[in-house]
Amino acid sequence: MGAGKTTVAGLLGEAWDVPVRDTDADIEASTGREISDIFVESGEEHFRDLEAAAVAAALAEHDGVLALGGGAVLRSETRELLAGVPVVFLRVGLSDAVKRVGLGVGRPLLLGNVRSRIKALLDERTPVYESVATHVVDTDGRLPLEVAADIQELLR
Template structure:
């Protein structure tokens, strides 16, 4: 959360002249509900089922940039779908930066707790190895503005040998 998947995904798609999809936005559009509301009504489990269905569908489409939600990597089915579907970029961010970048909005239900910093630390410990497992490229985003991150992704993508 707060790594910049949505922000950087959109900019990257523009540079590549490809359509951009964001699984969180896609779920919101398809349900007509926002994410906190889905978590309230269906629980995290319900949200994860919707997320998996959207990722399975979109990762099969050619020629797009897909930003996932921060927790998508937790499911093996999602990791497999993403790996099979294209190149995967892990935007790594320190927990300190995540805290800063997520402090201004309230639409992340997992952070609506007394101690969001601790939640981010716990999630990072669980998720970081999974992101690294699925990623073709790991990019550091701390102290780098989005445009610089996008330029690095583009040059790292070019350097990858074809699959």
């Protein structure tokens, strides 16, 4: 959250002139509900089921850039599907992530103390992100366009 996945995916789609999808947007479009409403009304596990299905559908039918939500790779079936494609981990440190997400509105897992929630998520997820990534790009103190340029260089 706040790494810039959604933003940078859009920039890469423009640069490469390919379609872009974002699993959060796909879930909102297919359910007609906002992500935060799904979490609050139906719970995180239901959201993760929808998310795993959205990743699988996108990987099967979409040829372009795909932005995942920050928790998508917590599901083993998603990690397995990603094994065959280039996966870029956008690394962000606590301080930049906190600045970027602001009050965390629209990000249900940040409810409460945003800083301590982000720290806990980064601590528990970083090893998983590293395990699925084929490439890692640091984003701290860098503009989305600079991050996108690095990825273009890495995947050229």
